[in-house]
Amino acid sequence: MASDAAEFLNEVCERLTGQGKTSRDLAALKFDSEIEHFDVLVREKPHVKGYPALADILDELSHACAEHDVAVRQLRRIIFSEEEITLELVDVESEQQVNIIYPIGQRP
Secondary structure: OOOEHHHHHHHHHHHHHHOOOOHHHEEEEEEEOOOOEEEEEEOOOOOOOOOOOHHHHHHHHHHHHHHOOOEHHHEEEEEEOOOEEEEEEEOOOOOOEEEEEEEHHHOO
């Protein structure tokens, strides 16, 4: 398994796309930091056409994790909303929650 969050998010992307999932299907990904497992929460209605591609989203989050030396055990959840993508983490002491937010309108 991956030792850092960036590597793990790349694996998550491969698994989800291999299952035919797209970002339009997703409401959230919830991570279990103890076993490098994640749960997929799907939406009843897909996100709108033109919603950023899953690979693009997870690639951007992966780069942010690499830049900030985020470990897999710090990952908590990724929320896929209409307006933004939110990556919820805890700091290295696993005490304080930290959010990395990417507004959808600012994506290429």
